[in-house]
Amino acid sequence: MKIESYPDTSSSIEHLTRMGWNAHFQARAESLAGDGASPARVVGVSKNSFRLGDGQSEWLASLAGRLKHEADGARPVTGDWVMARDSLISGVLERQNVLSRGASGARGSQNARPRHEQVIAANLDAVFIVCGLDRDYNPRRLERYLTLVYNCGLNPVIVLTKADLHDDPTLFVGEVEELALGVPIHLVSAADDDGLVALAPYLSPGRTVTMVGSSGAGKSTLVNRLFGRAVQLTGAISNHVGKGKHTTTSRDLIVMPQGGMLIDNPGIREIAFWEVDSGVESVFPEIEKLALGCRFADCSHINEPGCRVLEAVASGELAEGRLENYRKMKREMEYLAQRQHKSAERVEKERWKDVALQVKALKKRR
CATH class of the missing domain: 3.40.50.300 (P-loop containing nucleotide triphosphate hydrolases)
Structure with a gap:
């Protein structure tokens, strides 16, 4: 299917709205609507092609050359909104989540x-x-x-x-x-x-x-x-x-x-985390509350004296398996946070290295 232009009729907007279109995407699409590109939603992804839909029909599309080199996390996925002309995706609209x-x-x-x-x-x-x-x-x-x-x-x-x-x-x-x-x-x-x-x-x-x-x-x-x-x-x-x-x-x-x-979605064999947020605290609120009663603020709830969490396990108030899962996920979050911190430091270090090289090159030209 050929997309003629950015939809500006109430009928087109109505169909897009049924597909989840809202003010968030409208605002971001206006800056990318040039060259006859129109919005569509990604309704399916295969290895090298994408199935798009606009609430009226569906068609296959591929990425514009520059988008093919984006990091995996930035490439279009099912649920994304994109700008496309004919069968070519020219941009991906900022995601809500x-x-x-x-x-x-x-x-x-x-x-x-x-x-x-x-x-x-x-x-x-x-x-x-x-x-x-x-x-x-x-x-x-x-x-x-x-x-x-x-x-x-x-x-x-x-x-x-x-x-x-x-x-x-x-x-x-x-x-x-x-x-x-x-x-x-x-x-x-x-x-x-x-x-x-x-x-x-x-x-x-x-x-x-x-x-x-x-x-x-x-x-x-x-x-x-x-x-x-x-x-x-x-x-x-x-x-x-x-x-x-x-x-x-x-x-x-x-x-x-x-x-x-x-x-x-296909079945997930391994539930590995990527985002570091308050997910663990949200899933284990009773452990977080018990931890407030621990003698030490940095208590790991393993063998410290005065650990309110371990006392709850001993009394049957808290299941030992739930505590073990809490500890495991806490360790995973700590690892991810450390790795992200190191990645940020490496990026900053490389940036200053580039600045130093530019300064050195400038001095040579003088």
């Missing part, structure tokens, strides 16, 4: 430190953390997903699928409520549509939601049920290990009948 994780770049190494940022999706209103109530259920992994979402400044919503496998799935809701204070939690069962009705408001017109979870958690099945028919492939779960296959291999933005948009 991103959901990203650390990618190690060293396959097969479970202890590999994250080497670069992998942006999962952009410009989101909420994140569905999907967890199946079968062998996929893992409270410690839920805590990591929550931390990932909070670190990115996004709103988590926990969706517990396969509730029909249990006589009383509300027992799981009670456990999850204890580790996800204030986070909406919804049960979805194959036996009825009650859970789907509860999720519909998150997908109101103009809103964008992405999903994260393990392979086999039921993400694609959830998309199909919310849509009302099969739009995503689903795979069988191994009875032996309780794990699913990667039936979703790309990140696609699907315009839902409810009016909003849902981004399905």
Whole structure:
């Protein structure tokens, strides 16, 4: 499809608004609207091409030459708004937010430190953390997903699928409520549509939601049920290990009948962090509160005397597994903060090195 010009009709703006267009993107698009470029949203990404949509149609596009050399985190991802002319993307509009994780770049190494940022999706209103109530259920992994979402400044919503496998799935809701204070939690069962009705408001017109979870958690099945028919492939779960296959291999933005948009993602095997924010504190508020009663302000809650947190574990007030996960994620955040500090120092050092070389060259010319 050929895009003739920047849309200035009420009809075009109306279609874009349904896709999530707002004043934030409008203001940033005006400076990039030259040469007949028009706004569109990235609704799918393959290796070397992008699928764009404007609320009326979809088409394939590629990056302009200068954009091909951008860092991975700056390249368009599903959910981005771009400026395009014909089938060429000429600019990426500033994002309102991103959901990203650390990618190690060293396959097969479970202890590999994250080497670069992998942006999962952009410009989101909420994140569905999907967890199946079968062998996929893992409270410690839920805590990591929550931390990932909070670190990115996004709103988590926990969706517990396969509730029909249990006589009383509300027992799981009670456990999850204890580790996800204030986070909406919804049960979805194959036996009825009650859970789907509860999720519909998150997908109101103009809103964008992405999903994260393990392979086999039921993400694609959830998309199909919310849509009302099969739009995503689903795979069988191994009875032996309780794990699913990667039936979703790309990140696609699907315009839902409810009016909003849902981004399905491949299952995440490793939840590595990239952003350093208050995610850990948001997920473990009771530990942060207990820590205020420790004798030492810098207490690590490992073996210090007068540690209020360890006292809570000993008395059964706090689960030991929850404390262990808290410590682990705290260490990861400290590592990321140190690495980012060192990176900033290196950039500054290189900048002054360039300045010194320029001064030296100037003196020689004199």
